[in-house]
Amino acid sequence: MTVINGPTAGTKIDTGKQRQARITGFILLGIAILITLFFAPDAAGNATFRLSRPTDAIPVPNLVVPGGPFIYVAATILAFLGVRQFLHGGTKWTSLSLGIGLAIAVAAFLVWATAGKAFSLTGMLQATMVRAVPIALGGLAGVLSERVAVVNIAIEGMLLAGAFTGALVGSLIGGFGGLAAAIAVGGVFGFILAALVVTYRMDQIIAGVVINLFVLGFTSYVSSQVFAEYRSLNNAPVFRSVKIPILGDIPVIGPMFFNQNIFVYGALIMVAVATYYLFHTRLGLRARAVGEHPRAADTLGINVYRTRYINVTLAGMVAGFGGAWFTLGSVGRFDEGMTGGRGFIGLAAMIFGRWHPVGALAAALVFGFADSLQQKLALLQTPIPSEFLAMAPYIATIIVVAGLVGRARAPAADGKPYVKE
């Protein structure tokens, strides 16, 4: 955990950065070799990426990449980056190299999988954004509560509660009512979490696990006890995509950002607002102070308990909104345990994004990309078993967490209860 500086660095004692650089170099070289061995031999023909759809206002020609040459070029760049890490490791380029390296690896993989076929890049980017929404909102909820030093394992439960409420209330009084109710219920669970850990000083992780268990139990119970019988209670309207006039026509990224439903716009706005709130307002500064050093914050007259209550409740509301995506934003129907671990992936996105809203969104996009990639690749019929494709995002997360942000720093007081003297 500590970086040892100074002239003592012999063979045994290593600075953390150098070691990290060597690990990165090793990973990059490994990928380069893998690509040359496995992808190059059968990447015959051109890979065609469709950048626009027939209905688009501004047609863009297809991007055609020659398979074989591209892969050799990619492998060369990767090998260069890897060797560079070995020779001049420990500089600030380590993280950047790994990031670029992984991006090149993904590109090479795509070219290999599409070689001789055609593939809609625009469609995949649009799906990426959609699938990133619950993860990004889960991650944002994590950022909001961990910045005030409350570990939020309960995101999964809050998402599920939002999904459930959205379906139930949405079926009764319509989409917007359902959305408002989902946000409110998410907020209630946020408040309960705050009450348990702040006022009743329960262990934060236990409190989170308990909320997850409770929500899973309650929603599954109602869904099998009530929804099975009264189907009309579980048939909510779905928010359709709304195209923003001019921006939505921009080629490639237009459909990704500006032709989506209310949840995508909401997530983008919330990330922006949360960034502004946390880093550019007085209240945000106070919240972060509570997360880093509650006693000092208390001494300065900041009400630690109230700050934690407010921020964790806000986090719950964000997660409730994200949860509504599962029902009101996609299928309109609630199924038991339908969040499927997205809350935990959101937590990973939060750490991956270094406890920053924008970072969490970026990390969520990586997950969303991997998620939609796997779905599209099933159509391309690659020889790789679909199970391994499905694993890829998780393996990538592990590699990234180990190599890129291995020592990301959480707020200093994260997870500790504060007892006012």
Added chain:
Amino acid sequence: MTDLSMNDLMKAKVIGRTEIEDLVVVPLFAIIVALLLGAVAMLATNVDLGTIGLSYLALLKGSVGSLNAISETLTAAAPLVLAGLGLALGFRAGLFNIGAEGQIVTGGIAAVITGFSFAGLPTLILLPMSLLAGALAGALYASIAGFLKATTGAHEVISTIMLNLISYRLLDYLLRMPAIQKEGRADPISKSVPEAAELPRLLSFLDPNLRVHAGIFLVLIAVAIVYWLLFRSKLGFEFRASGENAEAARFAGIHSSVIIVAAMATAGALAGLAGANQVLGVLGRATPGFSAGLGFDAIAVALLGRSHPVGVLFAGLLFGALEAGGRQMQVDAGVSIDLIGIIQALIIVFIAAPLLVRAIFPWGFRRDREGGS
């Protein structure tokens, strides 16, 4: 994130009056309140009072009301206790291992593969071999997360969650491999374990339907070993020291990297054993999702048992009883077994937040005490 939040779980216990209140009175109140609130949930979903009474009777009957009920309770409790012990050990060492689910999956599939691959061997060799394979697979799988944490600092919460998700896909893939998939089946299902590799049923001479199997001895042995390991051995001391204060432990000459990998591997071995226990004792084969969320319930069991081996045993028995009783409840009263999830969650809330119970029942406790555990 977790090193210090776990501190409460790891404080040494000295039995005193308040301890008895915490260990006996609080759990009793917790169970009663949880059942009452469960009844409220049923009322809210249009279940009439008579059915509520009937369902709680069924819950009791299904968990301890007959020999078969007790057998079911023990069968359900066994994997929870085994995996819970592993998690508890990790918590003591300051590791929040969410990966029991993945370790159960890998342990289970390894035990099945070993079982049918060496089908000719006698029970005395094959059964221990299959169990060992399960434990080893779980240990190896968990040490991936331990190794990554020790060498690169990758947070174990993330890596174990990812390993869980990977294990499900791995299982789906393995179950379709020709060497593993049952002959003549199109759906993903493994070959059956030969009888020689099954954990023998203990009471089949009374009634062949009694499912309780030799796995419960495994559980008792595991409780004893984990107790010894944690509180009587040097390694266990090092686990606990690193959990309490990693920095101090490092200055005392404890190799934190070795401890992290060792703790994860031991936890994984126990979870893998839980998986082996399921496939060799109950299911007889591996199917997609055979872990059935046991690894997550085990987290609750470990927390409820306050990361103490004996506590985990009792918590596992309680959860097993609720599970077995819940099935009876579903049959007798037509109330969904998912109600059990609500009751389990409420019990943990009240046990883990003694301050909350004291606030609800001020008369149940001595007046002169301020603050919780």
